[in-house]
Amino acid sequence: MPNPVLFDAFGVPTTLIEVLGFVSGALCVWLVARQHIANWGIGIFNCLMFIVLFTQWGLYADAGLQLVFIALGAYGWWNWVRGGGPADRKGLPVSRTAGYEWIGLLGVGLMSIATITGLLTWYTDSNVAGWDALTTVLSLAATYGQARKRLESWWLWIAADLVYIPLYAYKGLYLTSLLYIGFLALCVLGLRNWQKDLRAPDLAGAAA
Template sequence: MLHSFYEFWTAAVGNTPLEWVAVLTGFACVWLAARESLWNFPVAIFSCALYIVVYYGAGLYSDSLLQIMFILLSLYGWYEWLYGGRSKTELPVSRTRRWEWVACAVFIVTFTTGFGYYLEHHTDATLPHWDSFTTAGSLAAQFLLMRKRLENWWLWIVVDLLYVPILWYKQLYPTSGLYALYLGLAVYGYLEWRKSMKKEQAADSSAVAQHSPTV
């Protein structure tokens, strides 16, 4: 009994200090993204670098690989947020285009099926298809986030709902708790971005009205 309690306590407080640093910086980067702060990108890059080690050690190879992709996407997203708007201006919040939804759906299905099969038959990965699905969903959500599409938060909510039990099952308790907090941040981010988008649309409408010729 004491041995079981010790094992649970050790996992609950974090398998290594590295996991706790990754947890704290991971929470910070999502909060900064919800606030539309450019600082979310350098913090995300640092956190993802730590999670490469954490996930690999837990046998979640797809999620470990995902962190490398996140680092590359964060570098691109950093540039897009700064210069992706009209005339190389700051990128505004906007709605997801139809072709983007189709592309994300095709990618998620293809990646989950293909990479899940590879992990199941060629590695000792645990939960290979669930691992692949959350990886694909996270990449799709990150793609929409770096384009500042409002609906990226919808995908993050779905992914976070799955990550909480998966990470708990893998005894990554601090990280499982982090993803539970991400759920709240994703809802907050959606509300904040929607508010920001409405403000920008109102400002654009006002500017058009001011420059319209009067009869």
């Protein structure tokens, strides 16, 4: 491998790029769960690490997905700041995903899964085209929701992680698979934290 091998994880050489992706990814999700705006900068760095890693291991849709994540990260960063309030905390309030958003996400998602699967099947050597496409679309939908602080974005991330964990293990990326088990736990934590913030105005009104 072109990147320096630091150690073996479950008998598979683990590179510096994968370790950096592991650390920055875990930190990013933890910061999102706490609604800390620094998550966006850490997340962009994480995407750059995974572009290199996924390209090396033939996960081309996931590698291309990172470019979209970077663009969505810039949008989310701007949107959270624009929401008002302290720049390092919770300027944009947590909200629910509207019905029209679900319709749009479902329609675009199904078309995107079919398109990406076809492209990967015809033009790459991927042997996990359908699963790669599914995780790509789920992740994009979740990132869109995260950028707008939609509560349901955590459910989309949970669904994506449940596919990512065995997918990366199948490809031999055991450290990354382990990272996504951690992501899954952090997603549950984030969901609970955002649910509390969503209920806070109602509780405050009831108390008043």
